[in-house]
Amino acid sequence: MPSPGKLRTKLGKLRLSKNRIKLGNILNSEVISDTILIKNTATVPMKISFGEHSDILQIYTLKDSLKPQEKGKIVITLDPTQGKKYGLLDERIPLTIEEGNRKRNYAITVSATILEDFSYLTEKERKKAPKIQFEGYVADVGVISKKESKTVEFYYKNIGKNDLIIRTIDVPMGVSVIAYDKVLKKNRKGTVKLEVKPKYFRAKLNFVVNVFSNDPNRSMVSLKIIGKMNRKENTKLKNSGEKVEKVSPLDAYKIINENFNDILILDIRSEKKYNDDHIKHAINLDFNAENFKDLLNAMDKNKILLIYDDEGVHGEKILKTIEDLEFKKVYYLAGGFHGWKKENLSLSGMRKNSLLGNKKAEKIIE
Structure with missing residues (x-):
């Protein structure tokens, strides 16, 4: 296993020990921190800054600027006590690197599972606590088309003595929550109703839905939705298997809106063209750069990747470049x-109100 002190990750001229922080399970009464070691390998001073992030995260560098070859640290602190947060956290924090007049955008990802702290309960209170029990934990939607959606229902019961409260339900991309019974009295039954709409998936479905409640013995219950995509409807780049799909601008816009916190937008044009104009939140990575593949490989593989160039004519070249990289899903912007x-x-x-007057875009995000 690599030493945590090794600076194996590259973001431009910045070397890092890692660019993804995995904090694991944490109680909502705890505060936890982690450190990323960094080094400026450029020949000029480097400034590092961070974009917007949630209130329960704090991120800073020990120095505002690093001299050439100077080492430093990025400290990230997760403090769930700053907000009533339960469930899964998987947040992408924008990171900007400035070297002289050059500015490049990257990101650091922080993930954790925030669980409720029940340590304050007495033994008597635990005996009277709510208990959640599901009738089944797996739902099979069978074969599904990318153009259709299916409704899935999971049934559960409060077999405890006090009220059962569903804190939150975390769903993956392709699944949305329609409704659920938030509070259940003793011996009452409830339903979690979900919609499966896997338009952007091309193989077997294996969704995990996490239900968080005030049951001190099972505060998180994982449900699974399985199925298969109708492969005859797949539209892919030539020889792309299931890795890359070409999408229209309107479809790309919808993908961005539906997966805003789970997508990386990659502008592979030159830095000059990027600085002239680009899609907001896009990261610039010149396709002709010598270390293009290394920088691409350093990005978060658990995110969806949307790539665009000038005219949408480099799809096959991009496919050849990323074919051995383990990205979750890659979209290529047609045109x-x-x-x-x-x-x-x-x-x-990327928000709906930014397209006032664009009837096509308004229609697809209604």
């Missing part, structure tokens, strides 16, 4: 940046 602009899609935001 490239020019196609995006032709659809009058926003360059300054």
Whole structure:
């Protein structure tokens, strides 16, 4: 296993011991920190800054600027006590590196599972606590088309004595919560109703849904949804298997909106073109750079990757570059940046109100 002190991750001229922080399980009464070792390998001073992130996360560097070859640290602290947060945290924190007049955007990802702390309960209170019991933990949706959706229901019961409260339900991309019974009295039954709409998946389905409640013995229950995609409907780049799918600008816009916290937008044009104009939140990584593949490989593989160039003509080259990288899912923007602009899609935001007047875009996100 690599030593934690090794700076094996590369983000431009910045070397890091890692760019993904995995904090594991943490109680909502705890505060936990982790450190990333860094080094400036550039020949000029380097400034590091961070973009917006949730209130329960704190991130800072010990120095605002690193001299050439100077080492430093990035400290990340997770403090769930700052907000009533339960469930899964998987947050991408924007990281900007400035070297002289050059500015590049990257990201650091922090993940954790935040569980409720029941240590304050007495033995008597635990005996009277609620207890959640599901009738089944796996639902099979069978064969499903990318254009259809299916409803899944999980039934549960409070077999404890006090009220059962569902704190939150965390669902993956492709699954949404329709409704659930938030509070159940003793011996009452409830339903978690979910919609499965796996438009952006191309193989077997294996979704995990996590239900968090005030049951001190099982505060997190994992449910599973399985099934298969109708492979005859798949549209992929030539010889791409299931790795890369070409999508239109409008479909790309919808993918971004539906997976805003789980997607990396990669602009592979030159730095000059990127600085002239680009899709907001896109990271610039010049396709012609010598270390393009190394930098791409350093990115979070658990995220969805949306790649775009100028005209959308380099799909096969991109496929050849990423074919041995283990990305979860990759989309390639048909028509490239020019196609995006032709659809009058926003360059300054990804939200619905940024497309006022664009009837096509308004229609797909209703």
